[in-house]
Amino acid sequence: MYLSEETILELKRKRGEQNIPVTVLAKRTGLSRWTWTKVLNGTKTNFQKSTVLKINNWLEDL
Numbered sequence: 001m002y003l004s005e006e007t008i009l010e011l012k013r014k015r016g017e018q019n020i021p022v023t024v025l026a027k028r029t030g031l032s033r034w035t036w037t038k039v040l041n042g043t044k045t046n047f048q049k050s051t052v053l054k055i056n057n058w059l060e061d062l
Contacts, residue, residue, distance in 0.1 A: 001052040003045050011055065012040060014062055029058045 015025060022040070026033040031054055038044040039055065047055075 001047055001049050003039065003047065003052060003055065007055075007059075008039065008042060010059060014059065015040070018062075029054050031055070
């Protein structure tokens with residue numbers, strides 16, 4: 001599954017608003033910090049469905 005540019009921008013915005021380090025974000029979502037780095041840097045946009053669901057759940061929980 002792909003993450004859209006809009007979703008990535010919203011992730012960056014919400015992470016910045018709450019001043020959350022990648023390591024804390026990884027612990028809260030169950031994703032590795034390496035995965036979050038790839039998401040936030042845009043070096044990878046195609047992820048497994050479970051990864052996208054965890055990211056979307058984090059966005060909705062805020």
